[in-house]
Amino acid sequence: GAGVSQSPSNKVTEKGKDVELRCDPISGHTALYWYRQSLGQGLEFLIYFQGNSAPDKSGLPSDRFSAERTGGSVSTLTIQRTQQEDSAVYLCASSSSYRVVTEAFFGQGTRLTVV
Amino acid sequence: GQQVMQIPQYQHVQEGEDFTTYCNSSTTLSNIQWYKQRPGGHPVFLIQLVKSGEVKKQKRLTFQFGEAKKNSSLHITATQTTDVGTYFCAANFNKFYFGSGTKLNVKP
Numbered sequence: 001g002a003g004v005s006q007s008p009s010n011k012v013t014e015k016g017k018d019v020e021l022r023c024d025p026i027s028g029h030t031a032l033y034w035y036r037q038s039l040g041q042g043l044e045f046l047i048y049f050q051g052n053s054a055p056d057k058s059g060l061p062s063d064r065f066s067a068e069r070t071g072g073s074v075s076t077l078t079i080q081r082t083q084q085e086d087s088a089v090y091l092c093a094s095s096s097s098y099r100v101v102t103e104a105f106f107g108q109g110t111r112l113t114v115v
Numbered sequence: 116g117q118q119v120m121q122i123p124q125y126q127h128v129q130e131g132e133d134f135t136t137y138c139n140s141s142t143t144l145s146n147i148q149w150y151k152q153r154p155g156g157h158p159v160f161l162i163q164l165v166k167s168g169e170v171k172k173q174k175r176l177t178f179q180f181g182e183a184k185k186n187s188s189l190h191i192t193a194t195q196t197t198d199v200g201t202y203f204c205a206a207n208f209n210k211f212y213f214g215s216g217t218k219l220n221v222k223p
Binding site for chain 2: 016033035041042044045048050056057091093101103104105106107110
């Protein structure tokens, strides 16, 4: 695609429900990253993928968070039993390679509100 | 782990004034990137520096990479209201380590 696509753009969910956030990276990009940004704050690293594998999951806040990537393309970030502190904008980014330093292209993000 | 510190956290300037944000690391960086995030938007890549002492310019923006490759700066000359946003530096060690960002507000 032309850019990184994330869906949904907005999600309001009740506390305790599960949510799935989707990221469709730029075609051919092997590296994919998930970040979380609370209002007015910086970018909190969650997880990154090299192809379908995730070498670094250190940023996932708890075991309620998981992510997968299939076919070296689309990635899904799942949050189980959502809590109010999970409310934030979840940003996905992709880059053409994890071996060579390249820029990260960000999607528009998914704004998650847990009520 | 890798950390990239960025200061200041906020900067309010009058239109026409200059602005500088600084990025520091305790370890030598192979590269530094700069991103801009407009209010309500997503981070957008501005530039990448890889060489010791490198200086790059984009119109009113000047980017520098320190000689020791442990620090970097972004300087905006004669700010305009279109410069409003948050500026992030980022170092790439397989994943991107982002600084905390400097939020720039420009008063017309």
